[in-house]
Amino acid sequence: MTETFETYEHDVLIVGAGGAGLRAAIEASAQGVSVGLVCKSLLGKAHTVMAEGGIAAALANVDSQDGWKTHFYDTILGGKMLNNWRMAQLHAQEAPERVKELERWGAVFDRTKDGKILQRAFGGHTYKRLCHVGDRTGLEMIRTLQDRGVHQGIKVYMECTITKILKDGDRVAGAFGYYRDDGRYVLFKTKAVVLATGGVGRAYAVTSNSWEYTGDGHALAYDAGADLIDMEFVQFHPTGMVWPPGVRGLLVTEGVRGEGGILRNKNGERFMFRYLPEASKKDFAETDEEAARWVEATVSGQKSDARRPPELSTRDNVARAIYTEVKEGRGSPHDGVFLDISYQDPERVKKKLPSMYHQFKDLADVDITKQPMEVGPTMHYMMGGVRVDAETQASRVPGLFAAGEVGGGMHGANRLGGNSLSDLVVFGRRAGLGAAQYAKSLPSMPKVPMDQIQAATEEMEEPFKPDSDINPYDLQKELNHVMGTYVGIFREEKDLDTGLEKLAELKNKLKRLHAQPNRAYNPGWHLCRDLKNMLICSESITRSALMRKESRGAHSRLDYPQLCPELGKVNTSIFKENNEMKIEQTPLPEMPAELRELFNKK
Amino acid sequence: MPEASTVTEATLKVFRGIGESGSFQTYKVPIEDGMVVLDAIHYIQQHYSPDLAVRWNCKAAKCGSCSAEVNGKPSLMCKSRMDKFAPGEDIVVEPLKTFPAIKDLVTDVSWNYEVNKKIPPFTPEDKGEWVIYQEDIERVQEFRKCIECFLCQDVCHVLRDHDRKDTFMGPRFLVRTAGLEMHPKDTLNRAKYLKDDGHIGFCNITKCCTEVCPEDIHITDNAIIPLKERVVDQFYDPVAIFLGKIFGEKNKKKVV
Numbered sequence: 001m002t003e004t005f006e007t008y009e010h011d012v013l014i015v016g017a018g019g020a021g022l023r024a025a026i027e028a029s030a031q032g033v034s035v036g037l038v039c040k041s042l043l044g045k046a047h048t049v050m051a052e053g054g055i056a057a058a059l060a061n062v063d064s065q066d067g068w069k070t071h072f073y074d075t076i077l078g079g080k081m082l083n084n085w086r087m088a089q090l091h092a093q094e095a096p097e098r099v100k101e102l103e104r105w106g107a108v109f110d111r112t113k114d115g116k117i118l119q120r121a122f123g124g125h126t127y128k129r130l131c132h133v134g135d136r137t138g139l140e141m142i143r144t145l146q147d148r149g150v151h152q153g154i155k156v157y158m159e160c161t162i163t164k165i166l167k168d169g170d171r172v173a174g175a176f177g178y179y180r181d182d183g184r185y186v187l188f189k190t191k192a193v194v195l196a197t198g199g200v201g202r203a204y205a206v207t208s209n210s211w212e213y214t215g216d217g218h219a220l221a222y223d224a225g226a227d228l229i230d231m232e233f234v235q236f237h238p239t240g241m242v243w244p245p246g247v248r249g250l251l252v253t254e255g256v257r258g259e260g261g262i263l264r265n266k267n268g269e270r271f272m273f274r275y276l277p278e279a280s281k282k283d284f285a286e287t288d289e290e291a292a293r294w295v296e297a298t299v300s301g302q303k304s305d306a307r308r309p310p311e312l313s314t315r316d317n318v319a320r321a322i323y324t325e326v327k328e329g330r331g332s333p334h335d336g337v338f339l340d341i342s343y344q345d346p347e348r349v350k351k352k353l354p355s356m357y358h359q360f361k362d363l364a365d366v367d368i369t370k371q372p373m374e375v376g377p378t379m380h381y382m383m384g385g386v387r388v389d390a391e392t393q394a395s396r397v398p399g400l401f402a403a404g405e406v407g408g409g410m411h412g413a414n415r416l417g418g419n420s421l422s423d424l425v426v427f428g429r430r431a432g433l434g435a436a437q438y439a440k441s442l443p444s445m446p447k448v449p450m451d452q453i454q455a456a457t458e459e460m461e462e463p464f465k466p467d468s469d470i471n472p473y474d475l476q477k478e479l480n481h482v483m484g485t486y487v488g489i490f491r492e493e494k495d496l497d498t499g500l501e502k503l504a505e506l507k508n509k510l511k512r513l514h515a516q517p518n519r520a521y522n523p524g525w526h527l528c529r530d531l532k533n534m535l536i537c538s539e540s541i542t543r544s545a546l547m548r549k550e551s552r553g554a555h556s557r558l559d560y561p562q563l564c565p566e567l568g569k570v571n572t573s574i575f576k577e578n579n580e581m582k583i584e585q586t587p588l589p590e591m592p593a594e595l596r597e598l599f600n601k602k
Numbered sequence: 603m604p605e606a607s608t609v610t611e612a613t614l615k616v617f618r619g620i621g622e623s624g625s626f627q628t629y630k631v632p633i634e635d636g637m638v639v640l641d642a643i644h645y646i647q648q649h650y651s652p653d654l655a656v657r658w659n660c661k662a663a664k665c666g667s668c669s670a671e672v673n674g675k676p677s678l679m680c681k682s683r684m685d686k687f688a689p690g691e692d693i694v695v696e697p698l699k700t701f702p703a704i705k706d707l708v709t710d711v712s713w714n715y716e717v718n719k720k721i722p723p724f725t726p727e728d729k730g731e732w733v734i735y736q737e738d739i740e741r742v743q744e745f746r747k748c749i750e751c752f753l754c755q756d757v758c759h760v761l762r763d764h765d766r767k768d769t770f771m772g773p774r775f776l777v778r779t780a781g782l783e784m785h786p787k788d789t790l791n792r793a794k795y796l797k798d799d800g801h802i803g804f805c806n807i808t809k810c811c812t813e814v815c816p817e818d819i820h821i822t823d824n825a826i827i828p829l830k831e832r833v834v835d836q837f838y839d840p841v842a843i844f845l846g847k848i849f850g851e852k853n854k855k856k857v858v
Contacts, residue, residue: 049749
């Protein structure tokens with residue numbers, strides 16, 4: 001062993017310090033076990049901080065008819081019936097409690113006139129359900145959890161990246177990684193690992209995700225022997241910025257539409273009326289006038305019989321609509337469409353959407369109180385993830401848990417806006433609890449085999465080899481091109497086949513990745529390792545997309561444009577066997593009759 | 603047409619080095635529409651120097667990671683538009699001066715996290731459903747906009763010029779404490795803490811922190827001055843102390 005490393009020991013190690021990781025750490029710590037929390041960035045900078053619109057919970061503060069069953073119904077309908085029903089149920093039932101808990105821990109949500117937590121409308125939600133703080137709900141949540149966590153004695157390892165889950169036989173025994181600041185290696189001995197690493201947006205060029213989103217948890221779990229489900233379901237958020245080039249993909253919150261934002265093409269047509277699916281048409285306004293009445297009622301906090309504006313259709317549908325408008329030549333100057341909130345009182349817009357106001361003013365010279373925004377689809381969220389047990393978030397690898405975006409099943413084929421922040425706290429808590437209970441049940445600390453540490457170290461040293469020659473940033477650009485071109489919003493077999501071939505070529509180049517031989521805060525070196533994760537995820541996405549020969553939710557096949565009822569009964573599952581990526585279809589857990597009833601009735 | 607409008611390349615002088623020792627390296631970067639300094643830094647990383655150390659996450663002024671000093675001004679690089687500089691003007695980018703340098707543009711800001719840990723946490727009354735009116739939390743919500751970019755800490759002369767990190771908590775954590783103190787459901791009184799541990803007295807309200815805040819938080823006027831007033835009322839103003847003893851208003855909260 002030529003390289004040295006630091007060693008720490010915890011009962012539970014949490015990888016990732018966004019909403020899910022922090023909530024898991026708080027819960028595990030409350031169970032009395034020793035908890036380590038590792039994050040790639042500084043604490044409080046995780047991608048959760050960028051979540052804008054709100055956290056969905058059926059508190060029924062604004063629309064008194066709301067309840068968990070309606071939230072459950074909306075979630076499953078949005079997920080095109082492919083969700084893990086039990087996760088969707090737990091999520092809908094527990095989200096209100098988790099929101100109230102955030103409030104008790106110091107989160108300061110916007111209020112209704114009678115002093116309750118205010119809730120706003122969002123796509124796919126029957127009632128006004130999103131608790132929010134202007135358009136910076138994620139920041140509020142992460143700061144609340146961060147401050148709660150640091151006072152609970154959780155040990156935080158900042159700017160530390162995990163590269164390998166280590167195992168003692170079948171079970172988790174530790175994790176290996178490096179510190180970003182000086183590149184020293186670190187071994188965590190632990191009984192349980194909770195992955196809370198988020199998604200894989202950086203595999204795409206146009207994404208709302210930060211640099212950290214390189215599919216680390218997906219790839220670590222896959223390597224450790226877990227299976228990944230629903231990887232074909234990649235959410236393109238309909239509204240990202242399209243100009244200027246440096247901010248292309250940056251999120252424009254769905255809150256804009258929730259507050260009454262109108263989508264138009266270059267001819268001024270409110271095109272969303274044309275794209276409403278037959279099945280849900282009855283839930284939406286039929287005319288400009290009816291939509292305007294809904295907005296007026298929303299703004300003034302009054303009740304109205306008007307139905308929701310068509311812009312509040314689900315994300316998959318709105319993204320496809322915008323893509324189609326642009327492709328058919330009706331787009332805005334920078335290949336987007338127009339999103340307009342400027343018809344409303346400027347002061348109200350600034351109050352309800354402050355960061356959108358500043359984002360457009362500072363970065364694009366657009367005053368959204370006077371002009372429309374230009375927006376287009378951006379890779380936003382990974383529905384697919386580690387297959388987990390609904391109650392405990394345990395994967396099939398003993399000691400390995402996953403929560404938040406890296407977990408699979410909760411959102412099915414398409415996630416509703418606002419259901420991510422609630423997912424983080426509901427299942428972050430459950431994962432922390434599950435991992436702590438598991439750790440307590442082990443009589444002793446598992447043993448970490450030396451050869452695994454050796455291998456993990458050698459892997460990290462590869463890019464320093466003298467014969468390495470490929471700039472990791474160039475490879476990332478190539479990967480972005482492949483995923484954007486062949487595995488984008490609309491897919492077909494020949495493109496996916498080509499994508500797979502190109503990914504194989506890129507995989508061969510991984511061995512040639514080069515980093516300047518210096519371990520101190522070296523982003524190029526870090527990217528060499530991150531690219532491996534992105535490639536595992538990209539290949540999983542592509543293979544899963546090929547296998548699912550239908551269109552469902554966020555997965556749209558030009559060659560199979562219809563929903564296939566038979567495929568609604570299976571998940572696509574990716575796993576590693578003999579060092580190769582395998583794929584199979586596995587049966588979806590069956591919803592019990594009393595819940596199925598909800599769907600028959602409506 | 604004057605020459606200036608045809609400038610398509612910017613010159614950046616970026617601090618490169620490990621720890622405090624290093625020098626400025628010059629890079630030429632092509633300018634795109636709407637480009638910000640962070641885009642230029644990324645261009646350098648991708649094309650010239652993949653080991654250039656820089657922090658960033660969101661690129662949208664929401665995470666507060668990409669703090670640096672651009673032409674001497676503490677700024678978020680993701681908000682620093684290239685077209686704000688005169689054509690041909692050198693753009694000098696260096697790390698925050700107040701914190702120990704790690705490498706290139708990255709500094710060790712861990713001290714801030716240690717300060718935060720010591721602040722007596724949110725301690726609410728714990729009964730029933732909470733009724734809180736919007737007008738009672740406007741101010742607290744302003745404080746909670748903070749993205750922890752630490753630019754206010756960087757520019758604060760108590761920390762920057764006098765290096766009193768051993769003593770003074772700095773504007774960021776006065777804002778955080780104000781957010782706790784003014785929360786309608788909080789039950790603690792942190793005036794003694796502010797005086798004896800945070801040393802709020804070190805601040806002589808030059809408002810430099812307010813000027814650099816990318817979230818436009820009125821740090822001095824809305825957070826620090828009201829906190830100073832609380833400290834004065836409870837420890838230095840004989841009339842207020844006397845009235846406080848009689849009416850007990852200020853003492854309803856638990857002193858920490």
